[in-house]
Amino acid sequence: MASLRQEFLRRKPVTAMAQETGADTGKGELSRSIGLFQLAAFGIGATIGTGIFIVLTEAVPIGGPAVILSFVLAGAVAGLTAICYAEMASAVPVSGSSYSYAYATLGEGVAMVVAACLLLEYGVSSAAVAVGWSQYLNELLDNLFGVTIPDSLSSAPEQGGVFNLPAVILVVLCSLLLIRGASESAKVNTVMVLIKVGVLVLFIVVGLQGWNSDNLSDFAPFGLTGVTSAAGIIFFSYIGLDAVSTAGEEVRNPRRTLPLAILIALTVVTTLYIAVALVAVAAQPAEDFEGQEAGLAAILEDVTGSTWPATVLAAGAVISIFSVTLVTLYGQTRILFAMGRDGMVPPLFHRLNPRTLTPVPTTIIVAFVVATLAGVLPIDFLAEMTSIGTLVAFLVVSVGVIVLRRTAPDLPRGFRVPLYPLTPILSIAGCIWIIQDLRPRTIYVFFAWAAVALAWYLLYGRRHSELGRPGDAEDVTS
Amino acid sequence: MTMVVGVSPDRRGTAELDLAAMLARSAADDLILCTIVPSPWPPSPAKVDAEYRAELERIATEALEVARAHIPADIPATTLVRPARSVPAGLLEMAEEHDARVLVVGSSSIGAFGRVALGSVSSWLTEGLEAVVGYGESWEEALEDIKWQDGDVLAVGSSASGPIARVFLGSRASKIVRSSPVPVVVAPRGAAAELAGRAARGETRA
Numbered sequence: 001m002a003s004l005r006q007e008f009l010r011r012k013p014v015t016a017m018a019q020e021t022g023a024d025t026g027k028g029e030l031s032r033s034i035g036l037f038q039l040a041a042f043g044i045g046a047t048i049g050t051g052i053f054i055v056l057t058e059a060v061p062i063g064g065p066a067v068i069l070s071f072v073l074a075g076a077v078a079g080l081t082a083i084c085y086a087e088m089a090s091a092v093p094v095s096g097s098s099y100s101y102a103y104a105t106l107g108e109g110v111a112m113v114v115a116a117c118l119l120l121e122y123g124v125s126s127a128a129v130a131v132g133w134s135q136y137l138n139e140l141l142d143n144l145f146g147v148t149i150p151d152s153l154s155s156a157p158e159q160g161g162v163f164n165l166p167a168v169i170l171v172v173l174c175s176l177l178l179i180r181g182a183s184e185s186a187k188v189n190t191v192m193v194l195i196k197v198g199v200l201v202l203f204i205v206v207g208l209q210g211w212n213s214d215n216l217s218d219f220a221p222f223g224l225t226g227v228t229s230a231a232g233i234i235f236f237s238y239i240g241l242d243a244v245s246t247a248g249e250e251v252r253n254p255r256r257t258l259p260l261a262i263l264i265a266l267t268v269v270t271t272l273y274i275a276v277a278l279v280a281v282a283a284q285p286a287e288d289f290e291g292q293e294a295g296l297a298a299i300l301e302d303v304t305g306s307t308w309p310a311t312v313l314a315a316g317a318v319i320s321i322f323s324v325t326l327v328t329l330y331g332q333t334r335i336l337f338a339m340g341r342d343g344m345v346p347p348l349f350h351r352l353n354p355r356t357l358t359p360v361p362t363t364i365i366v367a368f369v370v371a372t373l374a375g376v377l378p379i380d381f382l383a384e385m386t387s388i389g390t391l392v393a394f395l396v397v398s399v400g401v402i403v404l405r406r407t408a409p410d411l412p413r414g415f416r417v418p419l420y421p422l423t424p425i426l427s428i429a430g431c432i433w434i435i436q437d438l439r440p441r442t443i444y445v446f447f448a449w450a451a452v453a454l455a456w457y458l459l460y461g462r463r464h465s466e467l468g469r470p471g472d473a474e475d476v477t478s
Numbered sequence: 479m480t481m482v483v484g485v486s487p488d489r490r491g492t493a494e495l496d497l498a499a500m501l502a503r504s505a506a507d508d509l510i511l512c513t514i515v516p517s518p519w520p521p522s523p524a525k526v527d528a529e530y531r532a533e534l535e536r537i538a539t540e541a542l543e544v545a546r547a548h549i550p551a552d553i554p555a556t557t558l559v560r561p562a563r564s565v566p567a568g569l570l571e572m573a574e575e576h577d578a579r580v581l582v583v584g585s586s587s588i589g590a591f592g593r594v595a596l597g598s599v600s601s602w603l604t605e606g607l608e609a610v611v612g613y614g615e616s617w618e619e620a621l622e623d624i625k626w627q628d629g630d631v632l633a634v635g636s637s638a639s640g641p642i643a644r645v646f647l648g649s650r651a652s653k654i655v656r657s658s659p660v661p662v663v664v665a666p667r668g669a670a671a672e673l674a675g676r677a678a679r680g681e682t683r684a
Contacts, residue, residue: 094528094532095528095529096525096526096527096528096529096530097526097528100528100529181516181564185563243526246525246526247525330526330527331526331527334526334527334529334530335526337527337529337530337533338528338529338530341529341533350533352533352534352537354487354488355486355487355488356516357487357515357516357534357537358516359530
């Protein structure tokens with residue numbers, strides 16, 4: 001019988017992962033076909049639009065016009081973590097998420113905590129995005145037909161409502177598509193990205209009319225703390241950049257291409273975000289952001305005095321946020337699938353429908369939980385929980401880079417971080433800096449959540465771990 | 479020449495394999511046994527779903543092994559797992575890529591026993607076709623009237639002159655197909671004529 005310490009620290013051998021995914025049979029091999037431009041474009045598409053439509057309303061009251069600096073800070077930390085993520089992904093090339101990387105490098109217990117973070121990064125962010133969608137839908141309905149869904153049915157109890165019905169409906173719709181085995185063609189995906197970029201450019205161009213330098217005069221009313229606190233919320237809008245990191249296997253000359261692609265994507269995205277933020281903070285006083293629903297559309301309406309630009313923006317947001325919700329829900333169900341296979345969650349989570357080959361029970365459970373969160377929790381709390389989850393997951397990955405360099409220096413890595421150990425150390429420091437300025441409530445809830453995950457591990461995971469089954473360990477390493 | 483056989487990953491039934499083996503033997507064709515799995519989604523090189531995809535690959539490979547074992551060893555057959563956005567789309571892509579002249583799919587399990595039922599896959603594949611067989615008050619009677627023998631198939635030709643992807647089946651033809659007690663070959667006109675010719679020469683009798 002293994003001791004708790006041994007169980008907590010047992011790592012999934014990289015060779016076992018390779019066997020399971022068929023990478024060593026040649027079937028899992030992917031041709032290196034992606035170039036720099038393609039990868040950067042993919043990173044931009046995956047990052048833009050997850051949060052920018054909703055974060056300003058929450059971030060500006062905390063940071064003032066200095067949120068522009070928050071974007072730079074959040075972007076820099078996102079870039080550093082993405083580079084560390086790339087090394088981990090290339091060392092454990094057959095697995096899909098930071099949960100698996102942690103399992104292979106830092107042990108089962110840490111992997112469970114990372115999994116708890118990923119439930120925030122994917123599950124809770126689906127809820128946050130769905131609430132944002134509901135705001136833009138209401139704006140669109142109002143502008144087009146003059147009807148709005150009453151507050152009681154479109155906002156969380158904390159904001160005076162009862163239940164956010166549109167957000168719940170969105171989650172249910174997306175889940176039905178996922179159960180059916182929906183997929184989106186590359187073409188549709190490109191169109192979605194173009195819509196997102198298009199409406200943001202529209203916002204910048206039209207919103208410039210409302211430029212008033214007076215609004216910028218009190219630039220940083222809450223000082224540096226305000227900037228970092230806001231960066232914590234804004235980090236949410238950089239989720240997706242890590243998708244570039246996991247593409248290492250398919251990238252030509254990854255050592256040069258990966259960091260450059262991350263840098264290019266980051267520069268483009270940050271520039272666009274800063275332009276949006278600058279136009280927004282110059283258009284209205286910082287206090288006006290507080291509680292503003294469908295923020296970007298509302299600003300356009302105030303600035304122009306006409307409704308059409310706001311309507312176009314809201315329509316773009318409604319369409320593109322729908323696809324973002326699908327993507328994050330999909331990610332959540334597939335991460336739980338991997339955990340189910342490892343025995344960290346009940347086997348139900350890796351059951352596939354034999355006909356559609358989709359994880360139907362997982363999708364239903366995820367839909368139920370996410371819909372409930374989206375229905376009753378306010379967006380600022382959901383966004384902050386997403387940010388802290390993502391930051392801690394990245395923090396662990398950055399630590400993992402250092403640990404793995406020490407424990408397995410000879411492990412082949414397709415990509416190594418430049419300027420080691422400076423890069424992972426800066427990445428770790430950046431994450432901690434942003435985390436510690438989040439609201440105390442967010443941090444407490446996060447610790448409670450991590451404790452729940454650990455308790456789950458002690459009571460369930462360590463006893464059901466596939467790795468702990470007698471005989472298996474010998475099989476996979478032979 | 480090749481025939482593409484859609485192998486369902488749930489490994490229910492072997493009718494399509496029997497039919498494919500019979501057709502392949504009579505026409506001296508190669509078989510490509512193909513299982514379609516959902517394609518990576520969203521379409522991106524990111525791979526949060528790596529473990530899920532590996533499992534799909536495993537399930538499909540296993541189904542194909544079973545299917546291959548069911549086909550007599552002397553019939554040349556290769557197996558292939560293909561990711562696609564939908565099963566029909568994937569099968570049609572396969573058929574086009576390999577210049578297949580026949581695409582064999584199983585009948586849905588929801589039909590009356592002993593009758594062909596078009597599942598979601600097969601009805602998508604076979605919309606809008608023009609019928610070639612049958613006399614009687616109803617299609618069902620007409621088909622019952624025929625003295626079917628072991629190894630017989632019902633060949634229905636499409637009026638479309640396009641490639642295999644352009645085969646469509648209308649309400650009349652779909653009634654015929656549903657009433658058929660034997661496997662149905664739905665084919666573009668050229669291929670249907672060829673099959674009928676072979677049948678006339680007695681080649682399709684196993």
